Amino acid sequence: MDNKKTETAIFAGGCFWCTEAFFSDLKGVEKVVSGYIGGTTENPTYKEVSGGYTGHAEAIKITFNPDEVAYKDLLEIFFATHDPTTLNRQGADVGTQYRSEIFYTTEAQKADAESFIKLLAEHNIFEKKIVTKISKATMFYPAEDYHQDYYALNGNQPYCQAVIAPKMAKLKKNYKSKLKD
Template identity: 80%
Template sequence: MDNSKLETAIFAGGCFWCTEAFFTDLKGVDKVVSGYIGGTTKNPTYKEVCSGTTGHAEAIKITYNPDEIAYEDLLEIFFATHDPTTLNRQGADIGTQYRSEVFYTTPEQKIKAENFIKLLEDQKIFDKKIVTKVSEATEFYPAEDYHQDYYALNPNQPYCKAVIEPKLSKLKKNYKSKLKE
């Protein structure tokens, strides 16, 4: 992959084990890293972030080639794979670290994210108001090694079977054309 063309997208949409799994197999995606962003603590640990006191969100940093997959495609999959209408919560995961937030890395991404949310609201895709924040990316801290590629390495873990697998099946069915061979 031509590294000079690569761009970065950062999304927080609940547990990063889930969100990472949705983007890894997309055409044009070079790398997905789980981590923390949006808080005040330098180099936070998982335990610190889970306490809800650091201000960080569990997030994923996606390195992708915009010639192969558009930022809007990433946004579409992000909004299709989590509930952007619940504040500081995704399923049983509750706290500010599980908030829905798009962290833009360029002014163009900010405009695209805001326009995408407006489109979803105008089309009444969700029954409730979208609470996803759009914020400028701050420092992204990669999570501990055992969080990286979590689903791929732990597919039989109960959380993965119950929460990730059903969503991943739906994603593979609905976005088949966007998946790597």
């Protein structure tokens, strides 16, 4: 009988190809699924979401063991791997589907996210105001299969090499102790 406890974290921080890659290698993370959340369209497609017509954000749903990785650690990685000061944009990706948003699944996550953002602001970690929204999680729709494990399967593509690889190198350097062997 498996008594391992798990929790769910949901983050939107730009292109899910990027964000998925950062969390897959963390100790305590059991699964990362790319998908859509926060909009009005049921069962949205990538084409609909990327067109900006659904209200959904590209996001990742992380299943993790809180005994092995704390939610606050996930928040730290989330804020270290995207720009939470640009409204509806991450790099060249522009639109509400690329917004910075935390979708909490428990009241404890909401409180942790609020205090984490407050701490970042108090210490002026970012030069500009943090625009990351904190919202109660709604229905999460997994993205099409070809979006899952995208970086792991397509790491040599030009987009991956230009955008994801440098951030992965920084993650591996700065968070080595939190990564799986």
